Amino acid sequence: MRSAWTLRIGLLAAITCACLGTPAATQAQVPADFFRQNCSMCHTVGGGHLIGPDLEGVTKRKDRAWLIKFLQSPKAVIDSGDPYAAQLLQDAHGLVMPNIGGMTPDLASALLDVIEGAPGPAKSELAGVAISDRPFTPSDIALGEQLFRGEQRLANGGPACVSCHTLGTIGGLGGGRLGPDLTQVFDRLGGRKGLGAWLSAPPTQTMQSVFRNHALQPDEILSLLAVIDDASNHSQPANMSSLAKFVLFGFGGMLVGLALLQLAWRGRFRSVRRTIVRAQVRGEQ
C-alpha cells in the first residue's frame, strides 16, 4: 500500500512540475518566434500594412525609448495624448493595440533588434504569410465552404470553423455560437491581407490554444478568405435577430414534436370517471 501511495504522489509531483515548467520554456523563446506568435497577425516587416502598420524602418520613424514605452503599454501612450500615437490609432480604424503579456523593456528592445534585421533570421520570414493575390474563384469559395463546415478536414487537424462560428447562411441552424459571428469579419479585421495574417496565427486566447499546434495552410487560408469574403458580400442585414429566429424555430419544433407524440399515443388512456361525470353534468345543463 505504502509503495502505491508513494508512486501516486510521485506522479502527481511530476505532472505538476511539467505543467509549471511549460510557461518557463515559452519565456525563453527567441524574439523572432515571439514576433511570429504575437505580432505577425497585425504587423509585417516589409510586407505592407495589415491592421497595424508595416514595421519596416520603424526605428527610423520614432526613437527607441518611445517605441519601448509604447510596446509595454500602447493604451497608456495613446491616453497620454501623444499625437503620433493618436495618428496610429486612426490608421488602425480605432483598434487599440493590446498589451502583450511578458513585454519587458529587454524583450521590447530585442524585438526592435529583430525588426531592424540586425542579426537573426532573414527579414522575409517576418514579412507575413505568403498568400496568393489572385482573385477568388468559385472553386475557392466552394472549397472554403467545405473547410468551414468541416466536410473537408483541415490539413493539420485543426477543428472546423463551424464548430464555434457561424457565417452568413451556412448550415440550416447556423454554426456554433461559442465564437463570434464571422459574417462581417472580412472588413472588420482588415480585409484579405489583415484577415489572412490573422488566420495564419490567430492571436486570441481561445483560437491560439486550439490552433497553436494545428496551423492553417496558406491555401486553406485562401479558401477560407474566399468564403468569408463571399459571405460578407452576400449577407443581407437580417430583419430578425438570429436569437429570435432560434427561439421561434425551437417553439415550432416543440409544437411539431407534441403533435407527433399525440399522434403516436392517440389511443392512450384518458380519465374515465371525470369524463363520464362531466359529460352527464353538461347534458343536464
Added chain:
Amino acid sequence: MNVRSQISMVFHLDKCIGCHTCSIACKNIWTDRKGTEYMWWNNVETKPGTGFPTDWEDQEKYHGGWELHDGKLRLKSTGKAKTLFNIYHNPSMPTMDDYYEPWTYDYQHLFTAPAGDDQPTARPKSMVTGELINIEAGPNWDDDLGGSPIYAANDPNLKGLSHDTQQQLMAVERLVFFYFPRICNHCLNPSCVASCPSGALYKRGEDGIVLVDQTRCRGWRACVAACPYKKMFFNWDTGKSEKCILCFPRLETGQAPACFHSCVGRIRYLGVLLYDASRIEEVASLPSDKLIEGQRSLILDPNDPEVIAAARENGVHESVIESAQKSPVYRFVKDWKLALPPHLEYRTMPMLFYVPPMSPVMSNRTNGAIDHVSDDLFHDIEDARVPMKFLANLFGAGEEGPLRYALRKQKAVRWYRRFKTVGDVDEKTAMRMLSEADCSPEEAEAIYELTSLCTFDDRFVIPPMHREEAIQMMEDPLEHKKSVGFGFLSGPKRGM
C-alpha cells in the same frame, strides 16, 4: 392431457346482500398498509353500475385482457415491441381518479381548533398527499344505484340493449339492482402474468393462485394495464404491484380466505378443479359463442379414472384429487351448469364463477290483487327486471343461452321446493318445470341443499396444500441440514 389442479371459486349472487363485510375483512388483513389505501382486493359492486375503478369493463378505454388477431391471442394493452416502446409511460394506465383518492379526516382539528361560534369539523384529507381535498369519488361511490343517472347509465354491459329497455331499467317502478362482489379471478390464461416485463408474476403450479414476486417486481405496471378486471394494484409506497393472494397463508393452514370466511350471506364456495392445461390456448382462442362450452370442457371430471391417472402422473397429490371429487365448485360449474365466469370474452379464462341472480318477479296488478302467474311458467325469467342481455354481457360472453339455462334451473328448483314445503304448487307443475329446466328431482334437492343448507365444510373444501412438496420441486429442504442452525432468511436489521 396435462392435468393440473386449481383452487376455484363460486359466488352465488342470488344470496349476496351487498354488505361489504368481505371487503372489510380483506382490507383489515392485507391492505391497511401505506401505499395500499386505495386498493380493494375484494370489492362489491352494484349492477348496473360502473364499479371500481370506474367503468373497468370498458376495454375500449382500459385495453385489458386478450384479443384475437388472425386467430391468435395477443394482449390488448401491450406486446413485446410495445412494452419496450412504452416502458416509461404505459398509455393504458388508469389514473388515481379512476380508482379514487383515498382519504382520512383531519380529526386532530376537533381538538386543536380555537374557540369559535360553530362546532369544528374534521375535513377530508388525502392519504396520498396529506392535503385537504374535496371528495369526488370512492370505491363504492355508486353503491345501491347512488348517482345512477351518471354511473349506472354508463354501465358497459348495457351495450346491445335497446334504448327502451335501457330506459325501463332506470324507470322508478322497475328499478332493479344486484350485487357483484369481485376478487382476483386467478385466471387460467392470466394476461397480467403474460404482460410482466420482469417475469415477476406467476401462477402457482399446485393450486393455480396468481402471485407477484415482490423481489422481482420492478414496478413497470404492465400488469395493471393488462388485467381486464383491474385487480392488479400498484403500491405507490413500495413501488411494486400487489394483488389478491387468495389468502394463501390461510389456505395453507386449512382456513378459508378471509372474504370467504366472513361472508354474511354465505354466498362463497371454494374447491379444487382439475383442468387440462394443454388446451388452454386452444380454448382461449375459440370464437366468443363457443367460449363458455370451451372453458367447461377444460374442467375435467375428477371421478373419471383416466383423469385420475393423468393427474397422478402429473404429481397431483392423492388428497387433492379426493378434494376435487368433493368440490362444490365442480358441482355448480360442471354438473349443474349454474355458475358462469365473468366476462369470458376477455379470454383470460377466469376461475371464479358466478351463479346469476334471480331478479324480482314481475307482477301485474289486477282487481287490486297482485298476480304473477302466467301460463308460461318461466315467463318472469324472460321478462325479468334485469334484462337477459345485460346478464349475458356480464356472465355469458354476450350469449344468452347459458344464462337462460342457469336461471330456468334455479327457478325450477324454487318451484319444486314450494311444492315440497309450502304446497301451493302441484306436483305436476313442479315436475314439468324440472324436466323443462333439464333437472332431475335428485339434482334439485342437491342444488337446494348446497344453496340453502350448506355448512362451512360444504362450502369450503380446502385441499391439504402440501407446500413442503411444492417446495421440493424448487429446492432441497435438507440442503442446509447440519450446516446452519437458527438463522434468518434475510439478515437482521441493526442500528435504528
